[in-house]
Amino acid sequence: MPTAPGVLVAHGDGVLLARLCAALPPEVRLVGRARSVAGLPLAVRRTGAAVVVVGDRTLGDVTAAVRLLVDDGCRVLVVADRPEDPRCADLLLAGAQGVLARDALTALPQHLRAVLDGEAALSRHLVTVLLDEYRRRERARTDRAGARAVLTNREAEILELLRRGHRTGEIAERLVVTPATVRSHIASAARKLHVRTRQEALLAVDRGPADRVG
Incomplete structure (x- = not known):
C-alpha cells in the first residue's frame, strides 16, 4: 500500500x-x-x-x-x-x-x-489580482528601463557613489560641486526613474545597465 x-x-x-x-x-x-x-x-x-x-x-x-x-x-x-x-x-x-x-x-x-x-x-479572484500585479510590475519595469536610457553621466556617477556608501557631502567634495548640486542630480535621476527616494533610485538602476547621455 x-x-x-x-x-x-x-x-x-x-x-x-x-x-x-x-x-x-x-x-x-x-x-x-x-x-x-x-x-x-x-x-x-x-x-x-x-x-x-x-x-x-x-x-x-x-x-x-x-x-x-x-x-x-x-x-x-x-x-x-x-x-x-x-x-x-x-x-x-x-x-x-x-x-x-x-x-x-x-x-x-x-x-x-x-x-x-x-x-x-x-482562487479565481486571486488569479485576477496576481495578473494585475504582474502587469503593474511589467509596466514599471518597462518605464524604468526607458528612463535609465536618459540618465546623464553625472547622474549615473553620483548614483554609483551613493551605492558605494558615500554621503552627499563626500560626493560634493569629490566632484568639486556643492551638496545642493549633488542633491539636484539625485532628484533629477529619481524623477527619470519614476521613484521618490535615492534608495529606490539605486534599486531601479540595479535592474539593468543604463545607457547614458553626456
Missing part, C-alpha cells in the same frame, strides 16, 4: 499553526511543524515531505526559503494573511504552487490536493 504523502507545516503564529495541522486531510501525513523557516529544507530532506504549507508571516526570509524548497523538488503552499498582498506574488514567482487565505482554512484539503497533483492552487 503506497505511503501517504508527507506534509510539513510552518507558521509563526502558534495558534494558527495548530489549526493548520488539524485541518490537514486524512490522505496526507503530518511529518513536522515549525515556527520559523530556518532549517525547513533540511527538515524536508529528513522527513521526505512532499509539500510544505508555510505562512507568509513565518519567521525568517520566506521567499528565500521557498526558492530553496522548490529547488529541492518540494511543493509549497502559502497561507497568507492577505493573498492580494504583493508579497504573495513574490512567493509565487519564487516557485510556490498556491496561496490560501488564512481565513479560508476549510479549503486547505482542496488546495493541498491540487498542489499534490501538480496544479496551481489559486
Whole structure:
C-alpha cells in the first residue's frame, strides 16, 4: 500500500499553526511543524515531505526559503494573511504552487490536493489580482528601463557613489560641486526613474545597465 504523502507545516503564529495541522486531510501525513523557516529544507530532506504549507508571516526570509524548497523538488503552499498582498506574488514567482487565505482554512484539503497533483492552487479572484500585479510590475519595469536610457553621466556617477556608501557631502567634495548640486542630480535621476527616494533610485538602476547621455 503506497505511503501517504508527507506534509510539513510552518507558521509563526502558534495558534494558527495548530489549526493548520488539524485541518490537514486524512490522505496526507503530518511529518513536522515549525515556527520559523530556518532549517525547513533540511527538515524536508529528513522527513521526505512532499509539500510544505508555510505562512507568509513565518519567521525568517520566506521567499528565500521557498526558492530553496522548490529547488529541492518540494511543493509549497502559502497561507497568507492577505493573498492580494504583493508579497504573495513574490512567493509565487519564487516557485510556490498556491496561496490560501488564512481565513479560508476549510479549503486547505482542496488546495493541498491540487498542489499534490501538480496544479496551481489559486482562487479565481486571486488569479485576477496576481495578473494585475504582474502587469503593474511589467509596466514599471518597462518605464524604468526607458528612463535609465536618459540618465546623464553625472547622474549615473553620483548614483554609483551613493551605492558605494558615500554621503552627499563626500560626493560634493569629490566632484568639486556643492551638496545642493549633488542633491539636484539625485532628484533629477529619481524623477527619470519614476521613484521618490535615492534608495529606490539605486534599486531601479540595479535592474539593468543604463545607457547614458553626456
